[in-house]
Amino acid sequence: MPKKITKDTAVVHASIDAEANHGIVNVPVYHASTITSPNLDDYRNHRGRYDYGRIGTPTSEASEQAVAGLYGMDDCVSAPSGLSAVCLGISGVLACGDHALFPDSIYGSARKFVENILPRMGVEVEFYAPLISGDEMAERFTAKTRLLYLESPGSQTFEMQDLPALIACAKRHDCLVAIDNTWGTAFHFDAVAHGVDVVIEAxxxxxxxxSDVSLGYVIANGATAKRIREYARFTGLCVAPDDHYLALRGLRTMHLRLRASEANGIALAVWLEAQSEIVAVLHPALPSHPQHQAWRRDFTGSAGLFSFVFDEAIPQKAIDALVDGLAFFAIGDSWGGYESLINQAKIKRTIAPLPQGTLLRIYAGLEHADDLIADLEAGFARLRDAL
Ligand SMILES: Cc1ncc(COP(=O)(O)O)c(C=O)c1O
Structure with missing residues (x-):
């Protein structure tokens, strides 16, 4: 294989070894708990490549290596959900007595882990405003600060962090940097080039x-990766082989789905921006987004996930009339599938201000943009009737 290939080609060919698999292209699904050794000496000395199902099989390895390769990092450790990957990436590098910094706009379930579990482990946690500057961030570091955690854009509110400045600040303080890159993906945010140490992707x-698998990946290099793998191993984290298979199968078309979702997301965001009841569309790829320039500088594309905010005068019952009658936008949270979604989540912030007015989040799936816009048009007609 040529040394330098595009990520499009990488996802199509990653981890395929048809020759070793009777010519069959897809990676076999090994269901395994017991893995036996041919003799006691091999068993005692762990000579087999695999020796315990939970610790790794050709199936889990194929899925993990494909994602490690996509990020250009040494290792990738899988976990049974995106949230458990967040917890693994954080716990794997922290110890009792450490101080760690988290954005106020962190994914809501990750926030619950940070607020409720990390302090029990003796980790001092501190939240910071997502739009903090590098200079302001420098004041947060203490001799005990071990981890700067990033998530850009922010969950639900889509603030784009000043990633280069924040990462540079962490490096000056000899502190590890982790990012939840689920929105950016390996296609749109080059975490390694930006100096991130631990990448987390749901x-x-x-x-x-x-929309049928829960699984997460933590991607890292060298000693950091080793610590994370040890943590996963010592705490028994593992992913079912069928889920690894489905993830690998999804990966083959990820670039195409991502682009289609991205294009639909931008089309919907532009359409929504023109509606008089909407005061803000929080999509980093729109020139109206306050940190649009940061997105342009650091990212090469966008996910089809964004929010929009109604004028405060619009009552909830009119918004309900809009959403409840939608044909193609199901009401739900776990995005990234083929189908479009809409939600109105409870958002917790203790530092960053929330927009005034009702905020809805859209995930643009793979339907035709014209159908999605027609669906929203009918929804806005219902909203206007209900005013
Ligand atoms: C940014 C982000 N990170 C992590 C997760 C968690 O993923 P999972 O649902 O697989 O636990 C989500 C889920 O919505 C998310 O949006």
């Missing part, structure tokens, strides 16, 4: 991509 979303 494979549940665009990688698996068909």
């Amino acid at each position: 494979g549940t979303k665009y990688i698996a991509g068909h």
Whole structure:
């Protein structure tokens, strides 16, 4: 294989070894708990490549290596959900007595882990405003700060962090940087080039991509990767082989689905921006987004996930009339599949201000943009009737 290939080609060919598999293209699904050794000496000395199902099989390895390769990092450790990958990536590098910094706009379930579990482990946690500057961030570091956690854009509110400045600040303080890159994906945010040490991606979303798998990946290099793998191993984290298979199968078309979802997301965001009841569309790829320039500088594309905010005068019952009658936008949270979604989540913030007015989040799936826009048009007609 040529040394430098595009990510499009990488996802199509990653982890395929048809020759070793009777010519069959797809990676076999090994269901395994027991893995036996041919003799006691091999068993005692762990000579087999695999020796315990939970610790790894050709199926889990294929899925993990495909994602590690996509990010250009040494290793990738899988976990049974995106959230458990977040917890693994954080716990794997922290220890009792450490101080760690998290954005106020962190994914809501990750926030619950950070607020409720990390302090029990003796980790001091501190939240920071997602739009903090590098200079302001420098003041947060103490001798005990071990981890700067990033998530850009912010969950539900889509603030784009000043990633280069924040990462540079962490490096000056000899501190590890982790990012939840589920929105950016390996296609749109080059975490390694930006100096990130630990990348977390919910494979549940665009990688698996068909709304039927929960799984997450933590990607890292060298000693950091080793610590994370040890943590996963010592705490018994593992993913069912069928889920790895589905994730790998999803990965083959991820680039195409991502682009289609991205294009639909932009089309919907542009359409929504023109509606008089909407005061803001929080989509980083729109020139009206306050951190649009940061997105352009750091990312090469966008996910089809964004929010929009109604004028405060619009009552909830009119918004309900809009949403409840939609034909193609199901009401739900776990995005990245083929179908479009809409939600109105409870958002917790203790530092960053929330937009005034009702905020809805859209995930643009793979339907035709014209049908999605027609669906929203009918929805806005219902909203206007209900005013
Ligand atoms: C940014 C982000 N990270 C992590 C997760 C968690 O993924 P999972 O649902 O697989 O636990 C989500 C889920 O919505 C998410 O949006």
